[in-house]
Amino acid sequence: MNLADKIIKLKKEKKAVILAHNYQRQDIQNIADYVGDSIELSRKAMEEKEAEIIAFSAVDFMAESAKILNPDKKVLLPSLGARCPMAQMLTVDEIKKGKVLHPHSPLVLYVNTLASAKAYCDICCTSANAVEVIESLNAETVLFGPDRNLAEYVQKETGKTVIPIPEWGFCPTHLLFQPEDVQILKMQYPDAVVMAHPECSAEMRDVANFVGSTSQMCKYAKQCNAKTFIVATEEGLLHRLGKDNPKKQFILAYEEAVCPNMKLNTLERLYTALKEEKHVVTIPEPIAKKAKKALDRMFELKTSGN
Ligand code: 13P
Ligand code: SF4
Numbered sequence: 613m614n615l616a617d618k619i620i621k622l623k624k625e626k627k628a629v630i631l632a633h634n635y636q637r638q639d640i641q642n643i644a645d646y647v648g649d650s651i652e653l654s655r656k657a658m659e660e661k662e663a664e665i666i667a668f669s670a671v672d673f674m675a676e677s678a679k680i681l682n683p684d685k686k687v688l689l690p691s692l693g694a695r696c697p698m699a700q701m702l703t704v705d706e707i708k709k710g711k712v713l714h715p716h717s718p719l720v721l722y723v724n725t726l727a728s729a730k731a732y733c734d735i736c737c738t739s740a741n742a743v744e745v746i747e748s749l750n751a752e753t754v755l756f757g758p759d760r761n762l763a764e765y766v767q768k769e770t771g772k773t774v775i776p777i778p779e780w781g782f783c784p785t786h787l788l789f790q791p792e793d794v795q796i797l798k799m800q801y802p803d804a805v806v807m808a809h810p811e812c813s814a815e816m817r818d819v820a821n822f823v824g825s826t827s828q829m830c831k832y833a834k835q836c837n838a839k840t841f842i843v844a845t846e847e848g849l850l851h852r853l854g855k856d857n858p859k860k861q862f863i864l865a866y867e868e869a870v871c872p873n874m875k876l877n878t879l880e881r882l883y884t885a886l887k888e889e890k891h892v893v894t895i896p897e898p899i900a901k902k903a904k905k906a907l908d909r910m911f912e913l914k915t916s917g918n
Contacts, residue, residue: 615879616643622886628665630882631656631678634826635848635874636669640882647852649827650674650723651738654907657682667886668893669877671696676727679893680904687893690885691876698811699724701781702758707732710755710777717775719755720745721906722762724783727895729757730903736910739810740825743769748913757781765810765817785871786811789844791819793866801840801863807832808844808865816844816865833857846871 613621620643623630631653632644641647646656650670657666657678666687668675672695679687702725711719711732721733722742730736737745739762746754746766753773756763758781767774789812798804807829808820817823822832826849833841833853843850844865853862885891895903 615883619643619879619883619886622883623667626665626886626889627663628667628886629656629660629663630667630669633670633674633848633874634830634852635846635871636877637848637875637879638851639879640669640877641848641851643879644669649738649740649825650677651740651825652827654678654681654723655911657685657687660685665886665889667882669882670694671699671871671873673699673724673726675893676895676903677723677907679895680727680730680900680907683900686889688885688889689891689893690878690882692891694873694876696724696873698758698781698783699726699729701778702726702729704728704732706778707757710757710775714753714755714775716751717753717755718749718751719757720749721757722759723907725758727899727903730906731899732902733906734909735913736906738825738910740828741910741913742766742810745910745913746770746772746774759783759811761786761813761817762810764814765823783811785846785869786844787813788866788869789813789816790866791815794819794842794844797842797863797865801842801861803838804840804842804863805836805838806842806844806865812844820844829853830856833860833862845869846874848874 630644632647654677658681675689718734723738756774757777760776763774763776806820807822840861842865850862
């Protein structure tokens with residue numbers, strides 16, 4: 613029996629469900645019960661009433677969100693090292709400093725944050741619903757962390773003042789994309805439509821025809837008549853885009869745009885984590901309770917991303 617089949621067998625025996633982010637390796641995406649963006653996977657985690665174990669093939673903050681929303685389930689991360697560097701950029705100290713400087717502004721945190729940070733915020737958002745979440749708030753100035761690029765994007769879209777905390781937070785993978793590379797690709801593929809994740813720089817977003825989360829890009833690619841797409845997000849999404857749209861062509865806007873943290877999860881590690889039920893996600897209860905309020909508030913909004 614090959615490793616993929618062994619995982620599927622083990623998953624059934626253990627009443628486990630495998631959730632995989634759009635950036636996971638192809639072999640993991642192929643055996644996952646659900647593949648999606650951060651908000652879709654959080655929702656799936658909540659819907660899985662029968663499952664006793666959630667094997668969350670993604671990075672730390674996504675598995676943490678699954679645990680917060682499913683306190684009675686065992687949530688496993690295939691690789692302990694799969695940690696999002698951007699989520700680590702926002703410390704509780706930084707949040708406290710921001711709140712002292714802007715005591716009357718609500719704090720919105722991107723789900724790409726640790727539970728310890730989420731515990732301090734008023735509401736969470738994802739890249740799919742950040743604009744709607746900020747528009748829903750009765751405030752003209754909002755504190756937002758940790759991605760400076762997403763903060764800038766939301767400020768432009770909403771017309772509100774969005775103050776980034778920290779001032780410099782970023783995703784190392786999305787900052788690899790450069791408009792110059794897109795210009796060169798456009799010479800080769802003049803009819804191509806450019807899609808970019810909002811974590812890209814403003815210069816990159818400016819050359820995009822569509823800006824959205826990974827799953828919003830999937831929806832857009834399906835309904836758009838174009839045959840060729842230049843994609844500015846982590847390379848894993850191209851597998852799903854290709855599978856969903858076999859007659860369309862998808863080109864990565866920069867060939868080395870790989871999130872090394874997401875790619876730490878392998879079939880071998882997923883198998884071992886499931887077999888030994890190891891790398892169990894735990895969050896202290898007081899933190900989980902507060903963080904859950906911020907996540908629940910986001911879900912209650914029923915944004916288009918939800
Ligand atoms: P999505 O919300 O689009 O899944 O993005 C998560 C992420 O980590 C982007 O780098
Ligand atoms: Fe974090 Fe960027 Fe990797 Fe997404 S792509 S998990 S934001 S480092």
